Amino acid sequence: MKPESPLIQGQCCDHGGEGPTVYDLPVPLSLRQEWKRLATRRHFLGRMGKTLGWAGLTSLLGNALVGRAAAAELTGGGAHRLPDFAPKAKRAIYLFMSGAPSQMDLWDYKPGLTSLFDKDLPDSVRGNQALTGMTSGQARFPIAPAHWGFSRQGKSGRYVSDLLPWTGKLVDDITLIHTMQTDAINHEPAILLINTGNMVPGKPSLGSWLSYGLGSMNENLPTFVVLNSLTIPGTDLQPISPKLWSSGFLSNEYAGVAFRSQGAPVLYLDDPAGMSRDVRRQLIEAVNTINQMTFEEVGDPETHARIHQYEMAFRMQASLPELTDLSDEPASTWTLYGEDAKQVGSFAYNCLLARRMVERGVRFTQVYQRGWDVHSNVVGNLPKLCAATDRGSYALVADLQRRGLLDDTLVIWGGEFGRTVYSQGGLSKDNYGRDHHPRCFTTWMAGGGTKKGHVHGQTDDFCYNVVKDPVHVRDFNATVLHLLGVNHEKLTFKFQGLAQKLTGVVPAKIVPDLIA
Amino acid sequence: MTSRKSLPLCGIGLFLVIALALIVLKAPPDGLERGQLSQFLGRFHPLVVHLPIALVLLVAALECAGFFRNGKHLQASASFVLTLAAVTALMAVFLGWLLARSGGYEGRLVTRHMWGGVSLAAALILCCAVRESNAKLYGTALFATVCLMAWTSDQGGKLTHGEGFLTEFMPAKLRAVLGVPPPEKKHTPTSSAVGISPVSAGMVSVTFFASRVAPIFHDKCVQCHGPQKKKGKLRLDTFENVMRGGKDGVIVKPGDPSGSEVFRRITLPRDDKDAMPAEGKPGPTEAEIKVIELWIALGASQSLAAEEVRGAPPLAPPMTASPPLTADYRPRSDKIQALQSELGVRLVPRSQNPTDGLILRTVSARERCDDAALVKLAPVASLIVDAELASTKVTDGGLKTLSTFSNLRSLDLSHTAITSVGVRLLSRLDKLETLNLTATGVDDTGVALLRHKVRLKRLYLFETKCTVQSELQTEKQKR
Known part of the structure; x- marks a missing residue:
């Protein structure tokens, strides 16, 4: 289900076939005693609270207390809360373009740049911005206009790049944000910031917060699924790693479950020949019993997460084949998504899978497509990337729309930052490169209570600075949580002395202009 | 002595x-x-x-x-x-x-x-x-x-x-026992602020002053510049008082924000001793400053209608409780719990507001959710506003039961075996806004009746025999 931590693996050893016992765990005696003492005290306090608290307080505090208790019962208890208010969106799909798509080549139309070909970017525009080491040494910063034409699309007649013939058709259905801003200029911190709200690894990702905060809708499937798409030959790949869908300091059960893009989506899920479901059930129950003993002995909450994972794996043995069996898809699916979607692991296939997960109650699906890091050869690589993702993105939104699922599903498309208007390396009429640019980039949202056919924010003529209505990553994340019914100030987890939240300590604000 | x-x-x-x-x-x-x-x-x-x-x-x-x-x-x-x-x-x-x-x-x-x-x-x-x-x-x-x-x-x-400080959050029951009147709604300016001005007979229009400006004064200023405290002889609780000004004279110069004392004070750096609201009180937000600037620039009118003002920052999305959709589910928690464990379905509150209703969620137990299960849900039917019944075993027989779920706003029956015979019964659901019939046996005869339902905003008929799909959807979207 998720990469095994070598530490935990190392702790278990097999005693001549008898299986691991709790006494094998290298836990110091003093810690075990400490846990015992705490357990006793907690038990006592817990009981006292129940008997005294309920008798006296329920009538007085009435609504507030009983309400919370009732709500906890109905959501299955635990950390899960109900939405702070009834949301439009019940679930979300995030199409993540890792590597950072070029905003002025795709969405943010700047016709004025054509006449400025190979002119130097004015210093006043660049200001005192620190550039990456890849271009800070360049003698000049020649302006590279978009190589492709833009055409009017939809009833609104907005200009969209000819590289996006399919997604362009969505302009009347989506909200384009031209003024996304981030703090980081390199991939690793920027992708962490946009996925987890912090440039430093170790924080829970957006999907984990939702999973922790709102709980599961279908106990037979993970609440947070990550789909990695096959890479496109010749593109510049930036690595992505499980820390982007990690649950950080939250329990491991809220981490994203990554499906593989080749072969079986989840390894070792198939039973070996001859093993019946009953035998498997017995085996898992035995393992759970041992794990429960471990938990009682040392009290590590991760042990509960492990029990949860075994249970989830067992249920996924039944639910996953049904999810990934596309034979029940009608012909209309393939006319919409195209033949690409039949190739397991392709972006279009993952989009289709994301739609099937929406139908099956997966709360948050994040689809990654790597390769957008076009430092050079924009003209060679950008069309390949668009060809691989354009139709799938369009098909997903259109499919959700016609199936009546877009009203309560939020779809997001975007990368971790934008790209520079000036060329990295040599600029010619035929080719150019673009460096990282954190000051503005374009992201779009569809469904889930967002506006239709709306454009938010405005960048300057060089697509370099924000002129109007910037949307910082933390404001964007606050808005996403809001659309899902969560007040970002209230979804917190106390860790290292701080009430941690997705949007961090710098005040974040919801962007009302994005909300229908 | x-x-x-x-x-x-x-x-x-x-x-x-x-x-x-x-x-x-x-x-x-x-x-x-x-x-x-x-x-x-x-x-x-x-x-x-x-x-x-x-x-x-x-x-x-x-x-x-x-x-x-x-x-x-x-x-x-x-x-x-x-x-x-x-x-x-x-x-x-x-x-x-x-x-x-x-x-x-x-x-x-x-x-x-x-x-x-x-x-x-x-x-x-x-x-x-x-x-x-x-x-x-x-x-x-x-x-x-x-x-x-x-x-x-x-x-x-x-x-x-301020009056009512102690009792503002008094529990409703205690309030009833002590005979304390319910708290005044915040953000509603007093009637003297002229919240609504008649435009023509029978038509009412919300003014920009009442809907956007007065709430800011009430939120941030009236505690010290109101009927109880009148610092600097200034009261900001009504339009007349705002225009009258204080001991230093008029504070609003219509058409000239930068020449208006009130605008100068709220835009001073927060550490300036003249900055308002005074130190320790929450300062104005950017949006609030913008609203006041716009209002003064447009002539500081009392009667200007809100929709005539272009470029006003949008109101923050309402966080306040929405009008109740159903009764409070909490007194029925025991029954709800019992039904959940008996039927395997889930009855999930839509939000922390207990009158937002319940979602009937079946995705983990689609095989078990059939017509008989719906009958058993009857005792809590009026609490359900959203029924997710996609891919369940529900048939036309179950729709008869569903047609008595009078509070339903959203109903998803996609990928079920229902036909037009059952769907006709749904025309009884007066509050229904969204109906998803994707991949069902329904045809034009089934949805004919539904087309006249005023409340129904979205009807999905993909992968059915219906021919009216596009027409219906565009027609509804116009509304």
Whole structure:
């Protein structure tokens, strides 16, 4: 289900076939005693609270207390809360373009740049911005206009790049944000910031917060699924790693479950020949019993997460084949998504899978497509990337729309930052490169209570600075949580002395202009 | 003996009270600002005022202790504490008068509080005088003093925190028992602010001032510039008062934001001593500043309609409770729990607001959710606003049951075996807004009736035999 931590693996050893016992765990005696003492005290306090608290307080505090208790019962208890208010969106799909798509080549139309070909970017525009080491040494910063034409699309007649013939058709259905801003200029911190709200690894990702905060809708499937798409030959790949869908300091059960893009989506899920479901059930129950003993002995909450994972794996043995069996898809699916979607692991296939997960109650699906890091050869690589993702993105939104699922599903498309208007390396009429640019980039949202056919924010003529209505990553994340019914100030987890939240300590604000 | 010794002291006290009463009578609080020293001292009033309060309560406690045999020694100190209470009460009254005279206070509340304080000081001195000589009179006087003190403190509390501060979050049940009226809704300017102005007969339009400007004044300014406190002789609680201005003159120059004092004050750096709202109070947000700037620039009109103003920052998304969709589900929690475990379906509250209704969620138990299960849900049917029944075993028979789920707003029946026969019954669902019939056996005859439902905004018929799909959807979207 998720990469095994070598530490935990190392702790278990097999005693001549008898299986691991709790006494094998290298836990110091003093810690075990400490846990015992705490357990006793907690038990006592817990009981006292129940008997005294309920008798006296329920009538007085009435609504507030009983309400919370009732709500906890109905959501299955635990950390899960109900939405702070009834949301439009019940679930979300995030199409993540890792590597950072070029905003002025795709969405943010700047016709004025054509006449400025190979002119130097004015210093006043660049200001005192620190550039990456890849271009800070360049003698000049020649302006590279978009190589492709833009055409009017939809009833609104907005200009969209000819590289996006399919997604362009969505302009009347989506909200384009031209003024996304981030703090980081390199991939690793920027992708962490946009996925987890912090440039430093170790924080829970957006999907984990939702999973922790709102709980599961279908106990037979993970609440947070990550789909990695096959890479496109010749593109510049930036690595992505499980820390982007990690649950950080939250329990491991809220981490994203990554499906593989080749072969079986989840390894070792198939039973070996001859093993019946009953035998498997017995085996898992035995393992759970041992794990429960471990938990009682040392009290590590991760042990509960492990029990949860075994249970989830067992249920996924039944639910996953049904999810990934596309034979029940009608012909209309393939006319919409195209033949690409039949190739397991392709972006279009993952989009289709994301739609099937929406139908099956997966709360948050994040689809990654790597390769957008076009430092050079924009003209060679950008069309390949668009060809691989354009139709799938369009098909997903259109499919959700016609199936009546877009009203309560939020779809997001975007990368971790934008790209520079000036060329990295040599600029010619035929080719150019673009460096990282954190000051503005374009992201779009569809469904889930967002506006239709709306454009938010405005960048300057060089697509370099924000002129109007910037949307910082933390404001964007606050808005996403809001659309899902969560007040970002209230979804917190106390860790290292701080009430941690997705949007961090710098005040974040919801962007009302994005909300229908 | 003791009583006689203390009499001269009581005389001095009485003299001081009369002197204070005369001062107060001569120079009542009039809202004008005065000398710095009196302001400096006056601001100690809220601090000192707690001394007599605590001491009077302590006297009462000590005297009560005297009723018990092992509390006699405590009672012995009551006399000393009482004297202390009287002295501090005199101090508090004097400081209170300084504060009231230093500006920003006038009106009914402050006068009441002031006379309450004076009377309290007098009553305490009376208590001192009669304690040793007349136990019965003393007991009555002390009781009356405690009551008087409670009333006076309440007036003072209202003065600082606003009326209704204590009871604002009183539980509804307790409120009913005590007969306290429900709290005033925040953000609703008083009627004098002219919230709604008639545009033509029968038509009403919300004005920009009432809907956007007045709420800002009420939120951020009226606590100090309102009917209770009028700092700088300025009141911002009604349109007329805003335009009248304060002791430094007019604060709004129509058409000229930067020349308007109110705009200058709210846009000063927050550490400037003239910046408003005053230090320690939450400052205006960017959106609020923008609204006030727009309002002044457009002529500071009272009657300008909200929709005529272009470029106003959008209102923050409403976080307040939405109107109830269903009854509170919580009294039915036990029944809900029982149904969940019996049927395997889940009944999930839509939000923390218990009147937002429940979602019937079946995705983990689609095989078990059939017509019989729906019948069993009847006891909680009126709580369900959203039924997710996609890919379940529900058939036309179940739709008969569903047609009695009168509170349904959203119904997903996609990928079920239902046909037009059952769907016709759904036309009884008057509140239905979204109906998903994707990949079902329904055809045009089934949806014909539904087309006339006014509330129905979205009808999904993908992968059905219906031919009217596109027409219906566009037609509905127009509404």
